[in-house]
Amino acid sequence: MAAIESLIKWFADPSHWSGPDGIPTRLLEHIQISAESVAIGALIALPIGIVLGHYGRMGNLAINLSNVGRALPSFGILVIAFQIFGLGDLPIILSLTALAIPPMVTNSYVGLREVDPDIKDAARGMGYRALAQLLRVELPLAIPLVMAGIRTSAVQVVATATLAALIAGGGFGRYIIDGLAQFDYSKLFAGAVLVALLALATEVSLAGLERLLTPPGIRLVKVAAASRATTFKTA
């Protein structure tokens, strides 16, 4: 109970809502660093996963990449990147991008791979050229899993960005790390609540986007993409 009371007090304090250590600034830092990492990761991962899935090549690599990603201790990767590149956003973005890539490759590979071969045959029979078939037939059918990959990556990047505070990064992780260091438990608690809410908000909003982008014709497919997507947790 005392914890909740001090938490409410912390949030009610107007000084926590402005300045370089205020909630709005930390929120923007957290979102910016996460969005940049996911965007760069997607630019690298999605073409790879889509092309490999389309041609059905190197499936073991595409699937095992996620397992390699899981085995990487995000904390160690961040600190090593910090040792190489020093202070700043570069080591954080590089580490987060590296962690964002595997689930997007795996899920987009599986999504493209699972497109019914009969549908591909039908598309060819209707006269689709290779590229048009990929873009207008296979990709729309694979959207649920491609989006599930992006969602999984984004949630994990938001979570892992919290650890960036350990290497002097910004974002909500600052409250947790500083709260621990200063024995300021209301700050620690507030940071934890904010990080958890941001991760949940990322999950929920991207799940909504996934539903919006899924072509109406396959929305009723029994097994939701969410339950087929590769689980991935790095932080």
Next chain:
Amino acid sequence: MGTGLFLQAQEQPWILWDWLFTHVSRFTDALQQHIQLTLVAVALALVISIPLGVAAHRWRAVRNPAYVVFGIFYTIPSIALFALLIPYTGLSATTAEIGLVGYAVLIILRNVVVGLDSVPPDVVDAADGMGYRPIARLLRVELPLALPAIFAGVRIATVTTIGLVTITAVIGLGGLGQLILQGLVDNFRTPLVVATVLSIALAFVADLFLFGVQRLALPWSRGV
């Protein structure tokens, strides 16, 4: 961190072998704690997720709430979860295990349900026709057929947990994560690099070991 310290870091070798050879016991102790935290987490997760998965497979009324609750839990970043638990369970192994077990439960639970769902209805019918009671059918027909999927879940959960254990360093545990934290705090690369590599190696060895066990114990899962 002062600029002087940072410049010094630029000239520091990645691994000081002399230091490493005189401090082997630190790494073995950390490795031992790492393995212990992982084993407890995966074992407890199995104990929870198998009965829960069986119930979720039978009853939709169990499946949806279980997926939602553990799904939300899984989404919460571990460092935030540990911070939220500190007022209740302190800086302890309990705090770490609550998080690690909860995350592993979601991974294994999903695979238990997928495994049981994919048992062909004909097989279930045949078992009924042979006179199996529900419990016997579950234990002797359905679960054995679901085991390859469950095993895959255990492997994913184990590799994931080994990675996550390093983060428990922020609450004073961490296994190999302790040495990563030491590397960060002391600006000393040797423990940082060696512990990171050991953590990755541990994950691969554990995965390979479980793969081997699966091949030996479940010969019917080959090719799955």
